[in-house]
Amino acid sequence: MVFPSRRKQGSVRRVSQAARKDGIAVAGYDRLRAWRGSRKARQAALFIWTGAAALGLIAFGMGCRGRSDGGQPLRRTAVLVTIDTWRRDATGFLGDVAPSPTPFIDELASKGRVFSDAVAPVPLTAPSHLSMLTCRWPWQFGLRNNGDVPALGNSPTLAAILKEHGWRTAAFVSASVLDHRFGFGEGFEHYDDLFADARGIGVQAIPERTGDVTVEAALEWARRFTKPGERLFIWLHLFDPHFPYHSHGRPAPDARSAYEAEVRFADGQVKRFYEGLEQLGRDPKEAVWMILADHGEGLGDHGEQTHGFLLHGATTRIPMLIVGTGGHGRSDTLASTVDVTPTLLSALGIAPPQCDGRNLLAPAPDGGRGIPMETVYGARSFGLSEVVGLRTKSWLWEASPADHLWNLAEDPAETTDVAARYSEVVAELRSLREEFALPSKSSQEPIDAELQARLRSLGYLGTAGTATASGSGDARTFVREDEPRFARIMKAEAEGNLDLAEREVRSFLDRYPSAAEVWLEAGFIAVQRGRLYLAEVRFSRAGQLVPGDPRPWLNLGNVRFQARRFADAESAYRRALSNDPQEPLALFNLALVLEQQAKRAEAASTWRRFLALHPSRPEAARARARLARLAGRDS
Known part of the structure; x- marks a missing residue:
């Protein structure tokens, strides 16, 4: 059985000896947050309030203005680089950091056009990236939080449009929140999202690979499968600046120093990729590069340490530049991630679709502009207000x-x-x-009487503090007063102080009874303490709060598997798969539990489905061996 941590913020988890005897593979991923952050270095046009008409505000509804025109220089390479969690001021070309953590990108910026006032609509990885690839606000597709699966329908994506125009298309991403199962692979000939490990612990760790591994994968693919004369579009995603921070051997007396070391490492990988493509015969003079962040990082600004709770400039203002279009200098027009697709397509001589973004290389239209923003991370995870x-x-x-x-x-x-x-x-x-705005919908189901009784017997469902199950908790109060408390839970758990983690998590849940993410974390604490009954109750409560999230049901199945209640475990795994039919750990464990019930034909079918969907996952070799053993028995 494979024991994950959480679906949206991943980490590899310890499991009990009993679990190991059941064949649990230590693996997992979490897809909850696309996290938090960037600092404030603002530039704004002087504004004088004279009433609503003078807001200078918004000419909404303007579609993309770019169009295809002839006479453009030959372009054989187009590269989109997205650096996760990259603050606007953690640069040399926009920030005041000395020495600059981005010397190579600074050099590129000096040759290209920098958009000094770019904004992300959502300070989370998945929604922000979807807005880049579709030039639409991500909530239009139902993607509001990491782990939501967008309903793209027939909406064109950047990669699909380029593919239709004869471009080879490939993507290499560094974090599980951009897994192809969440729709990001649409239009890509090759989508590399393999993550062999997850570093860090706790809710704030997402399974990732470091930038050097991602760059090596991208260069190796380009070396083996492309020719210099072909038109090639590559999206390279680097996740290194995301929490937890690693200083890469540099002195890091504080979080800011460690964070900037991660940015410096990412900058080095961009340089390596740039030079690697050149060595493969791709002339930089025939290339267009667009480089930007998906969101920033709080680092204490507005009280927020990471990102995802608030909409202040530290987490929503981002670096953005384009190189290879013939233009250079700085544009202070208000830009956003939805502008990536129309801007890149226009730079390549391709007419962009009508959408929410605009071509930043064209003159800005008359009138102001407004960038709508939202985050539902706190609402989904902690029962706060959207x-x-x-x-x-x-x-x-x-x-x-x-x-x-x-x-x-x-x-x-x-x-x-x-x-x-x-x-x-x-x-x-x-x-x-x-x-x-979208109509507001509650994702919570009423607590059934049986679960309510079990929760009360274990000391839950007592008084609720400032936050209620209705999702009215104030996000700024939470960030200031309670996010540090949650960090203490994670720290105690990481250090193996499970008794302290247990006391802290109970206190937290008394104050925030609708904090689904904390109920999930409480379940993991109970598992590590060997309290399987308590873990089952906690995972069940998380499932009540976020019924569409596969993670609670997956882990509920794991607890029941360990208790050797195989039929109940099967039911939970099937519920997880009803939410995400491609969930790899639920498929793997379902096949195991079917074997335990002597349902060999169903088990074999599930193993084949797992291998068809996930042939390169670390568990695939075990799946093949078990399938072969089943086939041998049947013969």
Whole structure:
């Protein structure tokens, strides 16, 4: 049986000796957060409030303005580099860091066009990347949080459009939140998302591979399967600056230093990839490179250490540049991740589709622009309120759920909340943001009577503090007061102090009874303490809170498997697979539990399905061996 940690933020987990006897492979991944962060280094046009008409605000509904035109220089290579969790000020070309952590990208920026005021609509990895690849706001496809599977339908993607125009297309990603099963492989001839390990522990660790491994995979594929004369589009995703930070041998007295060491490492991998493609015969003069972040990192700004809870500039303002288009210099037009597809296509002489983004190489249209923003991470994971906002050139508004407003023209560092002073601006921005809103739906199911009784018998469902099951908790209060408490739970668990972790998690759940992510973490603590009954209750509660998330059901199945309640385990695994039919660990464990029940034909079918979907996963060799053994028995 394969014991994962969590579905959205991965990590390899310890398992008990009893579990090992059942054949549990130590592997796992989590796909919950696309995390938190970037600092504030703001530039804003001077804005004078004279009423709603002077908001300078928004000419919404403008489609992509780029069009195909002739006479463009030959382009044989197009590269999209996305660096996860990269703060705007962790650069030399935009920030004030000395020495610069990005010397190579600084050099590229000096030859290209830098967009100094670029914004991510969601400070999470998956939604932000989908907006790049589709030039649509990600919530239009139902992707609001890491792990959501978008309903793309017939919507064109950047890779699909390039493929239709004769380009080879390949992607090499570094974190499991961009797994092809979540729709990111659409249009790519080759999509490399193999992750052999997960570094770090706890909820804030996502299975990843370091940038050097990803770059090597990309260069090896290009070396073996492409020719220099072919038109080639490659998307390279680097995850290194994401928490947890590793200093790569450099002195790192604090989190900021370790974080910048990760950015410096990523910069080195971009250089290695650039030079590697050149060595393969791809002339940089015939290439277009677009480099940007998906979101930033808090590092303590606004009280947020990572990202995903709030919409302040540290986590939503991002570096963005394009090289190889003939233009250079700095553009201070308000840009966003939805502009990636129309800008790259226009640079390659291909007319982009109508969409929410625009071609940043064309003159900016008259009128202002607004970037709608949201994050549901805190709501999904901790029972907080959903957070929405709107960014214009001069204003940043956030409802979390209380209104917050910053006048970026006068306060680019977002130090003074002026929502009370400018209530008319708040009202106008709220009205404009509602044009992008989705109907609110609760993802919680009512607690059934049996589970309610079991929770009460174990000391749960007592008093609720400031946050309630209705999801009304204030995100800023949580970040300031309770995110550090959650970090203490993770630290105690990592250090093996399970008694302290147990006390802390109970206290946390008393205050936040709808914190699905904490119920899940509490389940893992119970497993490590050998309290399988308690773990079952906790995973069940997590499943009640987020019924569409496969993780609680997968882990509920694992607990029942360890208890040798095979029929119940089968039911839980099937529930996980109803939420995600390609979930590898649920498939693997389902096949095992079917074998335990002597359902050999079903087990063999499940092994074949696992191998068809996941032939390169670490568990594949074991799956082949078990399938061969079943075939031998039947013969």
